[in-house]
Amino acid sequence: MQAVYGVFFLVAALACLGSIARARTVDDRDTRHGLIGLLLTSGLWALTYLGIIYSPTTTLKEAWYTVGLVVGFGTVFAWLYFCSAYTDRTYHETRSTQLAGLGLYASVVGIKLTNPLHERYFTARIVQEPFTHLAIQHGTVHWLATGLAYVLAAVGLFMLFEAFANAGYDTRSLGGLTALTALPIALDLVAFESTALIDIIYAPLGVAAFAVGVLFVARDRFLAVQLTGNIPEPVVFLDEDDRIREYNDAAARLFPTLSGTRGQSVTAALPMDQDLSGQEIVAVEGEETRYFLVNASPLTSVQSNICRMLVFVDVTRLERQRQELERHNEQLEDFSAGIRHELLNSLQVVGGQVSAAGTALEAGNVGQARETLSTVSRRAREMETVVDGLSTLARHGQTVDELEPIRLDDVVADARDAARPDGVAVDVPPATTIEADRTRLHELFVSIFQFLSHNGGTDARVAIRPDGFVVETDWVPPEELADDELFEYSGGLTDTKTGLTLPKVRTLVRVQGWEVALERMDEGSRIVVSGARVHEDARPSS
Helix, strand or coil, rough: CHHHHHHHHHHHHHHHHHHHCCCHHCCHHHHHHHHHHHHHHHHHHHHHHHHHHHCCCCCHHHHHHHHHHHHHHHHHHHHHHHHHHCCCCCHHHCCCHHHHHHHHHHHHHHHHCCCCCCCEHHHHHHCCCCCCCCEEEEEEHHHHHHHHHHHHHHHHHHEEEEEEEEHHCCCCCHHHHHHCCCHHHHHHHHHHHHCCCCCCHHHHHHHHHHHHHHHCHHHHHHHHHHHHCCCCCCCCECCCCCEEEECCCCHHCHHHHHCCCCCCEEHCCCCCCCCCEEEEEEEEEHHHHHHEEEEEEECCCCCCCCEEEEEEEEEEHHHHHHHHHHHHHHHHHHHHHHHHHHHHHHHHHHHHHHHHHHHHCCCCHHHHHHHHHHHHHHHHHHHHHHHHHHHHHHCCCCCCCEEEEEEEHHHHHHHHHHHHHCCCECCCCCEEEECCHHHHHHHHHHHHHHHHCCCCCCEEEEEEEEEEEEEEEEECCCCCCHHHHHHHCCCCCCCCCCCCCCHHHHHHCCCCCHHHHHHHEEEEEEEEECCCCCCCCCCCCC
């Protein structure tokens, strides 16, 4: 039995003193000093137990026990210093707190050192069971001092558990390790109530377990909680090979794919580029797309296996504003191209025709002059059409902030009546609700029907798809034009009646957060609008 006690306290002493080298790698100075002080005092305290157990005389055993009382009470203040520094509090730096702690420590130590005079702290005698050891009979002062020590230790535990609770990490393992520091209280109670254990204080065993667990088992999380515990944004820690070492709860909620990815490459688990040297914006899909600025920065703890951390800052509003600005710039360029291609071309034609009419009149050819001026008049009306189209885009070209449920069949029917597409049969879809802006959706269908009417289309069948709708028609796009060109101003269809129509369709689609594409078929084509929210069989009032 004596050897068992000796081994336990020797292991505790070696664990505490041996962990000091590891504790020196903790980057934060105050946390490092507090942890080293805790390990040093606890290790020395455990060594005094070896003196108590193996000293040959009662006097030496009592001397070792008294030294242990002095050093052991010091562990409480080292513990509080560590807890205050680790949780980013300033108690350990406050001069008044330091003086109060020093005064309390000196007072209690004074009572312990003068115990031979008053014997109110403890009395001791040698007993033979379960082995020859110093049996301690603790006095009233001992229990008061022990109660005070436990209260102070509990204050430190509260600071740690509060930090763990607010950290946003899975800290159950850290909480369990911290709870080990309080486990020896149970051993103290067993020793006091029975003879199964000798009546000594077992606290060094708990501190040794905490030190080994925190510094060698859960060091990454231990450092992560301190370094980023107050950061509400998602945080992912990486090792030197860009493998995932740790992440907080916010990151786990943002990226469910992080579960079970510790040790895996970050680019395999997250929508990240291979180059993590600076900053990038990633899109996270969900009910709505959100955008995050990923800041990859090195940790200050040079000795840590965690070399970098990724902090995800929500920049959804700014990114949407940037995209909107980019879309507006592109739209302005389109306007410029449309005006240059359509209006200037028409003005040149008008100028030429007016000159020709003047020449015809001078020659006395009134009929030719009248025909030429008729062409001028027609061109002027077409220019008016172009201006109306650009005016429509100017009014409705702003991105819509909020969409509302709209009956698609009602909008299609109204657009058909407004466009009056000659020779185009429009098939209205069944009752379906789509989240859209009613005015822009109406203008969109008007533009499609007018385009088909001017380009030889004879039917327009509007059908629903899970994320939008499609307009099927027998209109065959020109083979010499690419599909994208048809949606560009001055990109392909140069006739003033139709040259702006499909570009206007694309703009009205994009301002509602959708996309549009043209699909060619054997005997026609399909205008496909995607990215919308569609609710089939819903029948709200129009």
